Amino acid sequence: MSEPISPLASPFPDMPAVAGARLAVTRAGYKAWERTDLTYAALDAGTTVAGVTTQSKCPSPEVEWCRKALPLGQARALVVNAGNSNAFTGNRGRAAVEAIAARVAGHIGCEPSDVFVASTGVIGVPLPIDKAEAGIDAVLQAPQAGWRDAAETIGTTDTFPKGATTRAVVDGRTVTLVGIIKGSGMIAPDMATMLGFIFTDAAIEAPFLQAMLEAANRETFSCITVDGDTSTSDTVLAFATGKAGNNPLASFDDAGADAFQAALTDLCRQLAQLVVRDGEGASKFIQISVEGATGDASAHRIAMSIANSPLVKTAIAGEDANWGRVVMAVGKAGEPAERDLLSIRFGNVQVARHGLAVEGFDEAPVAAHLKGQDIEIGVDLGLGEGRATVWTCDLTHGYISINADYRS
Amino acid sequence: MSEPISPLASPFPDMPAVAGARLAVTRAGYKAWERTDLTYAALDAGTTVAGVTTQSKCPSPEVEWCRKALPLGQARALVVNAGNSNAFTGNRGRAAVEAIAARVAGHIGCEPSDVFVASTGVIGVPLPIDKAEAGIDAVLQAPQAGWRDAAETIGTTDTFPKGATTRAVVDGRTVTLVGIIKGSGMIAPDMATMLGFIFTDAAIEAPFLQAMLEAANRETFSCITVDGDTSTSDTVLAFATGKAGNNPLASFDDAGADAFQAALTDLCRQLAQLVVRDGEGASKFIQISVEGATGDASAHRIAMSIANSPLVKTAIAGEDANWGRVVMAVGKAGEPAERDLLSIRFGNVQVARHGLAVEGFDEAPVAAHLKGQDIEIGVDLGLGEGRATVWTCDLTHGYISINADYRS
Numbered sequence: 165m166s167e168p169i170s171p172l173a174s175p176f177p178d179m180p181a182v183a184g185a186r187l188a189v190t191r192a193g194y195k196a197w198e199r200t201d202l203t204y205a206a207l208d209a210g211t212t213v214a215g216v217t218t219q220s221k222c223p224s225p226e227v228e229w230c231r232k233a234l235p236l237g238q239a240r241a242l243v244v245n246a247g248n249s250n251a252f253t254g255n256r257g258r259a260a261v262e263a264i265a266a267r268v269a270g271h272i273g274c275e276p277s278d279v280f281v282a283s284t285g286v287i288g289v290p291l292p293i294d295k296a297e298a299g300i301d302a303v304l305q306a307p308q309a310g311w312r313d314a315a316e317t318i319g320t321t322d323t324f325p326k327g328a329t330t331r332a333v334v335d336g337r338t339v340t341l342v343g344i345i346k347g348s349g350m351i352a353p354d355m356a357t358m359l360g361f362i363f364t365d366a367a368i369e370a371p372f373l374q375a376m377l378e379a380a381n382r383e384t385f386s387c388i389t390v391d392g393d394t395s396t397s398d399t400v401l402a403f404a405t406g407k408a409g410n411n412p413l414a415s416f417d418d419a420g421a422d423a424f425q426a427a428l429t430d431l432c433r434q435l436a437q438l439v440v441r442d443g444e445g446a447s448k449f450i451q452i453s454v455e456g457a458t459g460d461a462s463a464h465r466i467a468m469s470i471a472n473s474p475l476v477k478t479a480i481a482g483e484d485a486n487w488g489r490v491v492m493a494v495g496k497a498g499e500p501a502e503r504d505l506l507s508i509r510f511g512n513v514q515v516a517r518h519g520l521a522v523e524g525f526d527e528a529p530v531a532a533h534l535k536g537q538d539i540e541i542g543v544d545l546g547l548g549e550g551r552a553t554v555w556t557c558d559l560t561h562g563y564i565s566i567n568a569d570y571r572s
Numbered sequence: 573m574s575e576p577i578s579p580l581a582s583p584f585p586d587m588p589a590v591a592g593a594r595l596a597v598t599r600a601g602y603k604a605w606e607r608t609d610l611t612y613a614a615l616d617a618g619t620t621v622a623g624v625t626t627q628s629k630c631p632s633p634e635v636e637w638c639r640k641a642l643p644l645g646q647a648r649a650l651v652v653n654a655g656n657s658n659a660f661t662g663n664r665g666r667a668a669v670e671a672i673a674a675r676v677a678g679h680i681g682c683e684p685s686d687v688f689v690a691s692t693g694v695i696g697v698p699l700p701i702d703k704a705e706a707g708i709d710a711v712l713q714a715p716q717a718g719w720r721d722a723a724e725t726i727g728t729t730d731t732f733p734k735g736a737t738t739r740a741v742v743d744g745r746t747v748t749l750v751g752i753i754k755g756s757g758m759i760a761p762d763m764a765t766m767l768g769f770i771f772t773d774a775a776i777e778a779p780f781l782q783a784m785l786e787a788a789n790r791e792t793f794s795c796i797t798v799d800g801d802t803s804t805s806d807t808v809l810a811f812a813t814g815k816a817g818n819n820p821l822a823s824f825d826d827a828g829a830d831a832f833q834a835a836l837t838d839l840c841r842q843l844a845q846l847v848v849r850d851g852e853g854a855s856k857f858i859q860i861s862v863e864g865a866t867g868d869a870s871a872h873r874i875a876m877s878i879a880n881s882p883l884v885k886t887a888i889a890g891e892d893a894n895w896g897r898v899v900m901a902v903g904k905a906g907e908p909a910e911r912d913l914l915s916i917r918f919g920n921v922q923v924a925r926h927g928l929a930v931e932g933f934d935e936a937p938v939a940a941h942l943k944g945q946d947i948e949i950g951v952d953l954g955l956g957e958g959r960a961t962v963w964t965c966d967l968t969h970g971y972i973s974i975n976a977d978y979r980s
Contacts, residue, residue: 287896488695
């Protein structure tokens with residue numbers, strides 16, 4: 165965390181323990197740094213697991229490992245390595261993941277497939293197996309750590325630790341959800357990697373946990389972008405220890421399932437927004453809401469086209485109500501759009517309506533809105549009922565400095 | 573042209589006259605500037621025309637006008653306005669284009685549909701009809717201008733005038749091709765607009781000219797990107813006056829058609845590369861070649877994914893051989909790719925082969941290559957015969973300064 169703390173940083177919240185999950189951290193020494201870089205979560209027998217991973221066609225061996233283990237639906241441990249993503253390392257990278265899982269399984273007496281592994285950091289350098297194994301031996305002897313310790317340990321060039329928590333009432337019992345996440349922020353040649361880990365004491369059957377996590381993901385992690393670049397290692401895992409003692413949730417017909425889904429989506433949204441708030445060089449948090457599209461998927465693609473447009477992002481950095489660039493980004497999305505039906509607002513002020521600049525709109529509240537840290541852009545396509553909301557940050561000199569000025 | 577001249581600028585070439593085409597420029601005063609901003613090309617009767625326009629779903633009324641007139645295949649005049657793109661201006665924008673075409677048609681005695689119109693500059697402000705009409709009256713009295721005058725007059729925030737020329741032998745006659753183009757470079761709230769105009773004295777039937785221009789476009793203008801943002805106004809028009817006296821080309825079975833296609837593609841490639849060389853903030857010209865893809869279209873999408881990646885572009889700006897970011901951009905393209913078959917080179921030096929870093933590759937020539945202005949990235953997917961080459965520039969502080977620091 166050598167960069168200055170993001171101006172959009174949020175304080176780390178008080179986060180309760182989750183029965184059935186215990187944390188520890190240690191220094192494996194993946195890089196020449198003094199900080200802890202190996203996070204371990206012990207999970208009681210009976211813990212179910214779900215996960216979503218990067219869409220990259222060139223994923224890390226950790227991602228491949230998790231994809232293979234997830235259908236089995238059970239977890240006993242999580243290992244997160246920081247400082248080396250182990251991506252693009254061929255057979256040696258795969259061997260490192262297998263060695264980690266085998267080492268943990270040998271210690272605690274479980275199947276290797278019960279051990280989930282994620283890594284983040286430099287690409288193209290195989291994770292050193294000796295350091296990983298020694299780290300695991302050490303972390304299993306380490307004192308219990310807190311959520312903040314873990315959130316700091318999974319980070320790489322993140323400028324602040326990121327966590328969120330919420331609760332839901334399921335089957336008459338209050339269940340706890342907590343999550344930690346690391347986001348984008350890199351020093352060359354590291355690659356932006358989003359790793360998120362969610363823990364709950366609710367009892368949830370694995371296939372249903374998977375369905376709920378995928379539903380939450382569609383509205384949260386899939387709706388953020390910093391620079392449109394997709395990591396080879398992105399992974400979000402959710403672990404349900406079952407210690408709350410509720411009747412295990414198996415479908416939306418079960419009492420409390422809707423409440424849990426709402427809580428899970430809320431938690432994921434908090435975590436996703438924290439990643440944007442630590443976007444490289446970010447000085448503004450931007451919410452982009454699109455409505456009136458021909459469908460929700462179309463609205464999402466248009467919103468992401470706006471969110472990924474360097475011209476829109478630099479305009480916001482310059483506090484410039486440049487709605488022409490928003491029109492451009494709508495037009496290039498390749499989705500149905502009708503110039504003469506399009507309306508655009510900044511904050512609550514309409515600046516273009518039905519394909520024309522609003523004559524004499526009050527510029528003062530627009531300028532005041534753009535001077536703030538939380539920016540809203542609204543687009544109404546006027547075509548249908550499709551809607552989507554996504555979040556991004558502005559594009560500033562800080563992004564260039566972080567990614568170009570520092571050499572690998 | 574208030575920005576410093578691009579370090580990648582090329583000198584304006586000597587360009588020959590094209591029989592049947594005469595140029596003039598004047599100051600319509602679309603902006604409060606002293607320079608000329610209205611370009612006029614008179615085209616002799618019998619001139620055929622072809623064009624390609626932006627894929628934007630929110631195009632300017634000029635683009636709509638050209639799309640409607642192009643199927644008729646004949647042209648007598650071209651009017652290019654600089655300083656106001658007339659985009660997103662509703663009925664009033666359409667009325668301005670119609671007024672321009674009618675004014676020219678009345679003066680020279682042709683159909684309004686024989687008059688092609690393109691505009692570039694600020695968005696959302698209807699082009700003032702009185703200034704346009706007065707400008708046309710003046711330009712028709714103006715002395716003949718040269719290609720450089722026209723190339724300067726169609727520019728907005730371009731930092732240097734851009735033109736190219738070539739020749740081909742068709743049907744025993746040497747025909748001339750010249751082109752001028754304006755590219756990306758903007759001061760908020762102007763929008764990057766690429767307008768290109770090609771003139772030849774060859775005789776070519778309009779449908780075949782259209783086919784050849786589309787073929788050239790696929791390999792040239794469609795293969796460049798500065799920031800991935802697509803203008804509402806992009807237009808390339810090709811005019812063939814027929815004054816060379818060759819038997820009109822109607823298909824690739826005609827003698828010289830292949831030679832003309834090669835010359836046209838070469839001309840378009842020169843013009844396209846000049847636009848990249850004036851990319852906002854550019855300090856490096858980057859050629860990205862992808863081979864071994866499952867098909868050419870797949871190779872093109874992967875190459876554009878690399879060319880549009882902010883992380884790749886900032887790495888090149890930082891002269892950093894960060895091949896991990898190239899892997900990332902391949903992986904996010906959504907096209908078939910196999911991590912363990914992927915090879916990457918910078919210049920002529922392989923840095924990754926078959927999914928692994930090349931151990932002990934010679935870093936000195938890579939570092940020397942990256943310090944230069946012309947950078948080559950090669951990717952071999954190892955899957956098939958598909959290949960594509962695209963061109964882009966790096967992403968620097970200059971881009972942020974141009975687009976964020978200056979306010980509209």
